[in-house]
Amino acid sequence: MGRITEDLIRRNAEHNECVIFSLEELSLHQQEIEKLEHIDKWCRELKILYLQNNLIGKIENVSKLKKLEYLNLALNNIEKIENLEGCEGLTKLDLTVNFIGELSSIKTLQHNIHLKEIFLMGNPCADFEGYRPFVVATLPQLKWLDGKEIERSERIQALQNFPVIERQIREQEKAYCLRRAEDKKEAQRKLQEEQENKEKKSRPGFDGHWYTDIAAARPSSVENKDHLQASEIQEGEYTKKKLDDCEDDLEFWNKPSLFTPESRLETLRHIEKQREDQEKLRGKKKKVKPPRTLITEDGKTLNINEPKLDFSLRDDEKRNQIILDLAVYRYMDTSLIDVDVQPTYVRVMVKGKPFQLVLPAEVKPDSSSVKRSQTTGHLLICMPKVGEVITGGQRASKPVKSTSDRSMEQTNKRSQKVERLEVDPSKHSFPDVANIVQGAKHVPRRVQSEPTFTPSEGDPDFEDNPEVPPLI
Secondary structure, X not given: OEOOOHHHHHHOOHHHOXXXXXXXXXXXXXXXXXXXXXXXXXXXXXXXXXXXXXOOOOOOOOOOOOOOOEEEOOOOOOOOOOOOOOOOOOOEEEOOOOOOOOHHHHHHHHHOOOOOEEEOOOOHHHHOOOHHHHHHHHOOOOOEEOXXXXXXXXXXXXXXXXXXXXXXXXXXXXXXXXXXXXXXXXXXXXXXXXXXXXXXXXXXXXXXXXXXXXOOOOOHHHHHHHHHOHHHHHHHHHHHHHHHHHHHHHHHHHOOOOOOHHHHHHHHHHHHHHHXXXXXXXXXXXXXXXXXXXXXXXXXXXXXXXXXXXEEEEEEOOOOEEEEEEOOOOOOOHHHEEEEEOOOEEEEEEOOEEEEEEOOOOEOOOOOEEEEOOOOOOEEEEEEEOOEEEEOOEEEEOOOOOHHHHHHHHHHHHHHOOOOOOOOOOOOOXXXXXXXXXXXXXXXXXXXXXOOOOXXXXXXXXXXXXXXXXXX
């Protein structure tokens, strides 16, 4: 039996961030709901409510939904229109394929003044003579009935013939109520017969054989044979039970039945029973797998690739490290990957499935690094080696020298050498101080001006002018 719970409403309110008090639209179709409850308390702001294809037998607990505009109750077990007076804003009501036989109950919708459209096709009342004129005359606010627009002339004619049509509807309702009462009695009788048959089947000796305890009188050899055949007997019983269930299922679906609320409920119960039986069979068939052995009792590490991923392992001699490229699924979340690097092996858990690989050399787990490509999704694990180099099948330990170690060695070598001063001048040339300044200096080329001629006293053309001051 499906019920309306807070968790169910929240799961169907993802578009409103799972907040239910301010929810305006809710879809609860195909949930096998048998009773309409809690919605008017939890979702007061609802405007659209989908409840089609359930097993709801009565309209209830929706009167407080003042803002509700559209209510879909198609394909349910409703037999009467009721409890919708409080839905003041209701404009559209869908009751397609239900079991409404009391057409006069539609008068309760006269208080819903905003109701413009209603669907009643597929109900027993839709087969009544005068069904459409009765609905049109009873609900003057309607604009559409069963997807067809109500014309003004149709409404006038329905109002004129309303007294006659109402009498016809009353008579047809009485006849339907009598048939419905007989159907209920028949369904109750069948239910009692089925319960009695189940009780008979559960009694001992139903299959024609009576079993007694004769184990004390049997010899030991017979008991041993029975013990050996126990598994075969159990398998035979399981097969027989499965065949019986298949026969019962075929008999149920081939049995003719009326289309009534009881038959729909009976079908639901049968389907639920089938589900329970299948779950029980699956539970029996399921065997708990033992945990996979990653390291043997002797301490030997195994190579395992349970997720079946492609990988490549290469030795980078230049950087003295081992690189593992694991082709992890591109669109898988990184949180589902767990990497564990050990000195002699590496283990990667991909969605709980182990990938384990033994390394050809010892590595440094603390200095290892892991990266994942954003384009391919591949996992790249770089593991530096612990100062060992593989040479021709034999391992020769060769320390890896860093730049700081090399500089220290050079300084030590220099300090070990004895430095002595040389006094012999022949072995060492000193600079000549006298020749530091060169005699001929390099004069840059310049445009020389013409030499100026100054007359002297010995010149015959010289005239001494006393008024001219002497040249300094």
